[in-house]
Amino acid sequence: MHRRRVLAAPALLVTSGVGASRAGAQSLSGRTLQLIVPYPPGGGNDIGARALAPLLERELGLTVVVQNRAGAASQLGMAQVARAAPDGLTIGYGLWPQTTTLYLDPGRQTPFTRESFTPLCIHVTDPGAITVKAESPLRSLADLIAAARARPDDFRMTDNGRFGHEHLASVQLQRLAGVRFNQVHFQGAGPAAVALVGGQTEAGIFAVGTASSNVRQGVMRALAVLSRRESPFLPGVPTAAAQGFDIVAGSTRAFVAPAGLPAGLRQALAAGLERAILSPEHAEKMQQLSIPITHQGPEAFSRYWQQEEAALRPLMEELLKAGGN
Structure with missing residues (x-):
């Protein structure tokens, strides 16, 4: 019972x-x-x-x-x-x-x-991805860090909003590399992407979905993926960890x-x-x-x-x- x-x-x-x-x-x-x-x-x-x-x-x-x-x-x-x-x-x-x-x-x-x-x-x-405009001379994270080191507090890095995953990943990169960016905050990925492609900023961190769309359109180049493994949506783009910066964010x-x-x-x-x-x-x-x-x-x-x-x-x-x- x-x-x-x-x-x-x-x-x-x-x-x-x-x-x-x-x-x-x-x-x-x-x-x-x-x-x-x-x-x-x-x-x-x-x-x-x-x-x-x-x-x-x-x-x-x-x-x-x-x-x-x-x-x-x-x-x-x-x-x-x-x-x-x-x-x-x-x-x-x-x-x-x-x-x-x-x-x-x-x-x-x-x-x-x-x-x-x-x-x-x-x-x-x-996951996140670090990108530059397609015409940028920067082709790796080493290039980006060298440019930032040459211009402390002046190299313009964009994100989609203060304290979002892009901003937090940028903070982590600055700490690991010992550099300081001029961090430019936008309200969303759309305005941030327009600013990067238009030359108002020099690099940006976006989600892979956003980054890959712009890469396919030929207006951005991806330098690194912020994940443990490379993304199938950005083939051939190395992880940040593979370039000496152990950052996983998204x-x-x-x-x-x-x-x-x-x-x-x-x-x-x-x-x-x-x-x-x-x-x-x-x-x-x-x-x-x-x-x-x-x-x-x-x-x-x-x-x-x-x-x-x-x-x-x-x-x-x-x-x-x-x-x-």
């Missing part, structure tokens, strides 16, 4: 979870989902969100409207997600570590923390909803996102865009976020004391 009860309990929980997910999906069907991208058009987050939107519409049976809410290094858009009603009709497509470093900077007075959101899933983990793009999202809606959204992300159509599209899919569900995303926050907190305190550049 007792044994039957023990065995029945998990089955009841599974049935309850499935029922909640189905109810959540039914409540979303036919509605309009606002997908907030907290960056300008043209960057990796915008491209990835728009590639996924039609498949998410199919999986959830609703209309997806992608809205760019750029500003303050993604703070404006992420704040809008955090303030939204937890009704399953507003989700955000943020960037990590950028989202975490925003609220770890007291000076920003960011109106959200990790607890302001409901993690849904990780979509992409895209962007994680993920979906969140406001805190307080009911369990059924969370399950429905997470399941719909998973089906869309892992569909053959999306895999093919992301391959064309040179963006690697690394799907992880809500629980794995939650663990990742907690661990990242714990690791970044002391680094952020150190950088802020030193002036943050």
